[in-house]
Amino acid sequence: MLDQNKELTVTQDGSRLYEKAKMDGIETVWERHEAQQPQCGFCDMGLSCRICIMGPCRVDPFGEGPQAGVCGADADIIVARNLCRMVAAGAASHSDHGRDLVEVLAGVADGTAIGYQIRDEEKLKRVAQEYGLAIDGKSTLGLAGELAQAMMEDYGMRQKAIKLVSRAPEKRRAIWEKFNLTPRGIDRETSEMMHRTHMGVDNNWQTLLLQAMRNALSDGWGGSMIATEVSDILFGVPTPRPTTVNAGVLKKDQVNIVVHGHNPVVSEMVSKACLTEDLVALAKKKGAEGINLVGVCCTGNELLMRRGIAMAGNHLMTELILSTGAVDMMIVDYQCIMPSVGKVAGCYHTKMISTSDKAQFPHMEHKEFHPDNAEQKAVEVVREAVENFANRGDVLVPVAPQKAVGGFSVETIIGALGGTPEPLVEAIKAGKIRGAVGIVGCNNPKIKHDYGHVTLTRKLIENDILVVDTGCVSVANAKAGFKLPEAADMAGPGLQEICNALGIPPVLHMGSCVDNVRILVLVSALANALGVDISDLPVAGSAPEWYSEKAVTIGTYFVASGVTTHLGPMPPITGSMNVVSLLTDGLKDVVGATFAVQPDPEKAAHFLRQTIEEKRKALGLDVRTVG
Amino acid sequence: MKQVVVHPERCVGCMQCMLACATSHSKSLSLFAATRETPQPKPRIHVGAGRFNEGFPNRCRHCDPAPCQSACLAGAIYRRANTGTVLINPDRCINCASCAMACPYGVIRFHEDPLGPAGHSIAVKCDNCSSRVANGLIPACVETCKSGALTYEEMDAAMRRKNRAVARSMSLDAASSAMPTGVALLKTVRQSELQLQTSALRSQGGDNA
Numbered sequence: 001m002l003d004q005n006k007e008l009t010v011t012q013d014g015s016r017l018y019e020k021a022k023m024d025g026i027e028t029v030w031e032r033h034e035a036q037q038p039q040c041g042f043c044d045m046g047l048s049c050r051i052c053i054m055g056p057c058r059v060d061p062f063g064e065g066p067q068a069g070v071c072g073a074d075a076d077i078i079v080a081r082n083l084c085r086m087v088a089a090g091a092a093s094h095s096d097h098g099r100d101l102v103e104v105l106a107g108v109a110d111g112t113a114i115g116y117q118i119r120d121e122e123k124l125k126r127v128a129q130e131y132g133l134a135i136d137g138k139s140t141l142g143l144a145g146e147l148a149q150a151m152m153e154d155y156g157m158r159q160k161a162i163k164l165v166s167r168a169p170e171k172r173r174a175i176w177e178k179f180n181l182t183p184r185g186i187d188r189e190t191s192e193m194m195h196r197t198h199m200g201v202d203n204n205w206q207t208l209l210l211q212a213m214r215n216a217l218s219d220g221w222g223g224s225m226i227a228t229e230v231s232d233i234l235f236g237v238p239t240p241r242p243t244t245v246n247a248g249v250l251k252k253d254q255v256n257i258v259v260h261g262h263n264p265v266v267s268e269m270v271s272k273a274c275l276t277e278d279l280v281a282l283a284k285k286k287g288a289e290g291i292n293l294v295g296v297c298c299t300g301n302e303l304l305m306r307r308g309i310a311m312a313g314n315h316l317m318t319e320l321i322l323s324t325g326a327v328d329m330m331i332v333d334y335q336c337i338m339p340s341v342g343k344v345a346g347c348y349h350t351k352m353i354s355t356s357d358k359a360q361f362p363h364m365e366h367k368e369f370h371p372d373n374a375e376q377k378a379v380e381v382v383r384e385a386v387e388n389f390a391n392r393g394d395v396l397v398p399v400a401p402q403k404a405v406g407g408f409s410v411e412t413i414i415g416a417l418g419g420t421p422e423p424l425v426e427a428i429k430a431g432k433i434r435g436a437v438g439i440v441g442c443n444n445p446k447i448k449h450d451y452g453h454v455t456l457t458r459k460l461i462e463n464d465i466l467v468v469d470t471g472c473v474s475v476a477n478a479k480a481g482f483k484l485p486e487a488a489d490m491a492g493p494g495l496q497e498i499c500n501a502l503g504i505p506p507v508l509h510m511g512s513c514v515d516n517v518r519i520l521v522l523v524s525a526l527a528n529a530l531g532v533d534i535s536d537l538p539v540a541g542s543a544p545e546w547y548s549e550k551a552v553t554i555g556t557y558f559v560a561s562g563v564t565t566h567l568g569p570m571p572p573i574t575g576s577m578n579v580v581s582l583l584t585d586g587l588k589d590v591v592g593a594t595f596a597v598q599p600d601p602e603k604a605a606h607f608l609r610q611t612i613e614e615k616r617k618a619l620g621l622d623v624r625t626v627g
Numbered sequence: 628m629k630q631v632v633v634h635p636e637r638c639v640g641c642m643q644c645m646l647a648c649a650t651s652h653s654k655s656l657s658l659f660a661a662t663r664e665t666p667q668p669k670p671r672i673h674v675g676a677g678r679f680n681e682g683f684p685n686r687c688r689h690c691d692p693a694p695c696q697s698a699c700l701a702g703a704i705y706r707r708a709n710t711g712t713v714l715i716n717p718d719r720c721i722n723c724a725s726c727a728m729a730c731p732y733g734v735i736r737f738h739e740d741p742l743g744p745a746g747h748s749i750a751v752k753c754d755n756c757s758s759r760v761a762n763g764l765i766p767a768c769v770e771t772c773k774s775g776a777l778t779y780e781e782m783d784a785a786m787r788r789k790n791r792a793v794a795r796s797m798s799l800d801a802a803s804s805a806m807p808t809g810v811a812l813l814k815t816v817r818q819s820e821l822q823l824q825t826s827a828l829r830s831q832g833g834d835n836a
Contacts, residue, residue, distance in 0.1 A: 038771050041646040041658045058642065061662040062649045064669055065642065574659040 009449035011479055013247035016398035017320035026344055028319050033445040045575035046079035052199040061575055071199050079576035080205035081197040087212040088193035090553030093335055094514050095186045095223020097263050101230040102151045104265055107371040109145030115269060115375030118144055119236040127229050131163050151226050155186045162186060162222045167524055171533035172562055179210060179590055181560060183218030190215055205579060213560040220557030225517040231264050238305035238409040244401035245478040249310035250326040252397055254292040255283045255389045258312060258321060261333035262512065264302040266355045266369050270331055271303055273378035283386045296321055297336055298471055298512035304406045305511045314472035316443040319344045326395040329385035334359035349391040353381050404483035406509035410521045416502055421529045428538060431622045432494030435538030435612035436466040438519040439473045440554060441546035444569055450476035452544030452568045452601045457482055459605030461506040464492035465612060471513040482507040516554050520561055535562030535592030538615040540608045544568040544601050564593040564611050566604050631766050631777060632785040633684055638776035640682025644768035645670035651759060651767035654741045666739040671753040672768050673734065679818045684776055687734045687753035689713045695726035712755040717743035720750050
């Protein structure tokens with residue numbers, strides 16, 4: 001059915017495994033995407049509304065048919081409401097992930113989260129101080145309990161502002177105050193967003209979109225930031241460590257366990273269980289050389305950042321990884337796990353285990369992990385995986401693994417710079433580094449797999465722009481070889497010089513998709529060092545292959561924080577030119593940053609370079625012409 | 628010869644065919660850009676609502692003999708010999724609407740069109756996507772229809788298929804409807820909602836009288 005001449009991926013492991021999947025009769029995301037063509041034009045333009053059942057309604061973009069829903073909502077209102085609900089769903093997802101970590105933190109404090117511990121006491125103290133807690137004379141566990149309680153308050157409605165907005169530069173906070181964008185409570189903003197988009201509540205498309213920004217900020221500086229900070233406290237602040245990436249990280253002679261999903265709460269326990277001596281001995285008894293734990297998607301990124309555990313692939317690789325036939329077990333938690341993977345695994349011996357009380361999937365065995373039983377459950381499932389090794393059929397591991405370095409937390413980056421962002425600021429001032437771009441987000445079958453990420457990243461580093469990445473992008477870039485200190489050779493002369501001096505790659509892996517907040521913290525540190533607002537910095541964001549609601553929220557909190565952000569695929573807003581022009585132009589007067597849409601990564605690179613040079617000009621720094 | 632065949636019982640009223648039709652008769656050929664064109668392209672297929680608000684994709688039947696063609700004194704309407712498609716020459720159309728009055732199906736519209744003369748309204752109707760078909764594509768409305776209400780096939784083949792379905796439904800042990808349960812359920816509910824409305828009106832009317 002698929003056009004044979006259409007190249008689906010730029011990756012070698014991806015295209016070989018796609019061939020294998022096809023031979024094995026597996027239907028992948030690409031076939032399903034093809035079967036959906038042409039996709040609904042009303043929905044694609046944001047012009048369909050399913051919010052109430054006076055509808056469903058749609059507005060005819062050609063003006064012949066209806067121009068308003070049954071309730072009277074016109075194209076502007078319908079498009080805005082739909083987009084707002086995407087933001088709410090994205091914020092809810094990441095922030096609920098954060099909530100699970102806060103529960104573990106509380107569980108560690110009261111002794112119910114067995115096997116979890118405080119790995120970074122320093123960070124616990126630092127964050128506790130930011131929450132205004134007195135730290136002197138308190139036991140670690142006592143402080144952890146207090147911090148968990150304080151974070152729970154952030155989720156509620158008892159305060160005027162969530163705590164960690166204090167990390168943003170003063171000028172930024174003043175803008176948020178001026179436009180009423182300061183998030184008050186994490187769950188509160190999502191609830192209010194859902195309330196406002198109910199039929200007959202907020203029908204001003206501009207105020208709806210302002211609430212969407214406040215909602216996104218409640219995630220970026222709230223739920224997601226809590227997720228990252230508590231993960232660091234519980235599992236350690238990431239530091240650079242070598243790792244390997246691509247499908248080649250699966251081992252023919254070892255028990256291969258793949259963790260898929262997002263939250264380190266499960267994957268950390270699995271990683272601990274894989275080191276259990278008697279399980280390793282059992283693996284050997286079964287004829288395997290050992291137990292090989294690898295990741296796909298962001299829970300893999302969490303492990304890579306802290307333990308150097310290998311990454312087998314990103315979003316569009318999740319089905320293909322199973323088609324190697326080498327996966328003895330895939331353990332999933334939540335988010336971005338295609339409901340198809342259970343069926344794909346059914347073609348092989350692979351056991352599929354779902355672990356979260358909030359996420360179940362077809363053709364998977366459900367074994368619920370909770371903070372009080374996770375340690376023991378992890379041992380249980382790893383044992384099952386080891387037992388399953390004997391059932392393997394033919395295996396195809398198509399490529400050799402690619403080396404990479406990951407684990408660049410803000411703490412590490414500042415540490416590498418000698419404890420202050422000053423050297424980076426100097427390099428930017430001197431023009432050796434023109435600026436920085438955070439490339440984040442997903443894969444999407446609408447864009448050739450990893451083409452957007454890799455092309456954009458290459459163009460930017462060639463032009464002396466430092467790239468930091470997270471999520472699925474970070475896997476694409478690691479596979480492309482950008483994450484080794486030697487990759488400095490691919491960078492422009494200025495960036496190359498800085499990378500060589502510091503011994504870092506030109507592309508820094510900053511973590512999972514909740515870890516985008518590390519980028520917010522980094523740009524805040526840079527802005528404070530320069531005494532300017534984030535929107536004055538020569539930085540930008542990009543999501544070249546985004547697909548999910550979470551990505552809409554991330555993009556929105558980037559823009560609301562002052563970072564101009566490029567999107568590859570077009571969000572469903574073209575039904576309202578008012579919304580399009582507000583997001584791509586009008587927001588400049590509100591938050592000093594806008595969105596830009598450009599599916600072609602070469603053109604996007606041009607746009608991002610221009611954005612950075614314009615910011616440099618405004619700061620009085622030297623400017624390059626972007627040809 | 629293949630033609631567009633309408634299967635009304637399958638139409639879910641999504642109006643996708645209208646969007647696809649307008650887009651494929653635009654200059655830019657892309658949905659978003661087409662909505663920004665002046666003059667705006669318009670669909671040649673029109674989804675109407677039936678008595679129970681079920682959708683019905685209404686398009687030119689390319690009748691033979693075609694009443695519109697007989698009524699066209701300007702000689703703008705002609706039939707392409709090899710395909711049987713009835714076409715309107717935009718340069719000869721005098722916008723008199725005689726064709727529309729003659730058309731038994733109400734599928735001719737009058738407006739300025741991206742593919743017609745500038746600044747001048749003309750009669751516009753389905754052209755069987757002649758230019759798409761010439762390029763090896765199928766008509767846009769058929770390509771976009773996800774429920775099978777529009778197909779592009781030999782009429783005889785479509786009729787054979789329907790004949791078979793009808794025959795099978797006559798078997799004694801056949802399920803009463805070939806319609807998926809969910810679709811049938813929705814139809815039943817919609818019908819009863821509407822019947823309630825109309826009977827309420829009737830009883831109101833009765834009281835008044």
